Amino acid sequence: MKEKHNINPADGIYSDCKNPRQNTKNKSIIPYTKEGNTKEQNFLEPRSLPLSLSPREAEVLNLLALGLRTGQIAHALGISNVTVDMHIRNGRTKLGATTREHAITLALHHKLITPFSK
Template sequence: MDNRLTDFLSRLNAATTADEAWEMTVAFMEQMGATSLVYAAGEKLDDYSMYTTTPDWWMERYTEKQYAFHDKQLHHCMNYLNTSFLDLGSLKAQTFDGSAEDKVSLEFSETGIASVVTLPLRLPWADRSFGGMSLACDMSMPELQMLLSENGQIIHLAAMYSHSIIQTLLRNEQAQAAPLSAREKECLLWLARGLNSERIADRLNIARITVDTHIGSAKRKLGAATREHALAMAIQLGIIAP
């Protein structure tokens, strides 16, 4: 494995907050040639988070005018898994129909960006979620493609690992901000000891549907995709000790 990537992954593993992991990712991607970086992840357009190094004035305009609904790269990450390219230099030279998507892309070029490569990202424990990282560069598209021919695999692996670490840390922070109730912890504890919902209900002298409700609530608070994932997070965070 490339030493640059090995060093980056080692430092990323030591990150204790999502913000810290993001800062490490920015530093690495800038070394790889990115002028600015955009990272987004979530389930839908009204439920996603975004990290970016683009200028404040651009993000204020992006938010105020709800450009997310016309962002080609964001929509690509939501619907596809293949790498996407955006050649802003070529787009400027074209005569187009004035579509909202093209207008957003052209306005983005005002930040000094000439080309963009976007990497859709997924996590095995978050089936309904999307993620993506865009490296925006001031170099031409041929120059960007040359860069990717040399470092594309390293960049993609770094983006995938960053996505996993940032999302894990965000879920941990979310779990710590919304502590589980005593009954939710108790249900998870017995689940960890091998009991199913029916046996947990018998042991706690409550209805099975109540057990499922407690486990479902714990799952939501932890931001987990399944009850098994919620159980693993509760153990990892020290919420329960089987």
């Protein structure tokens, strides 16, 4: 049987969760290094510089920011889904992003993409 967790709506967290990376009230998740030491990280700052994306990576992230899915981006650009995923992965790596959404946030924050401009 799966273990149930008690959720305290006031805290917005699992109250009986033993995971050390789990959010606690008024705290953010702190990533752990391989050695187990914690490190503070501002998630809007990239991990490596200089900040740049290839024109295709920027184009794919622009379309992703507009809400298009991988298949829609592939169709719009005339490329395969695998190629779209590769451009997203390369963009994430260059930006030091942990997710696709994080990559979009970083790219917008650093003005590398402008999905709503003409």
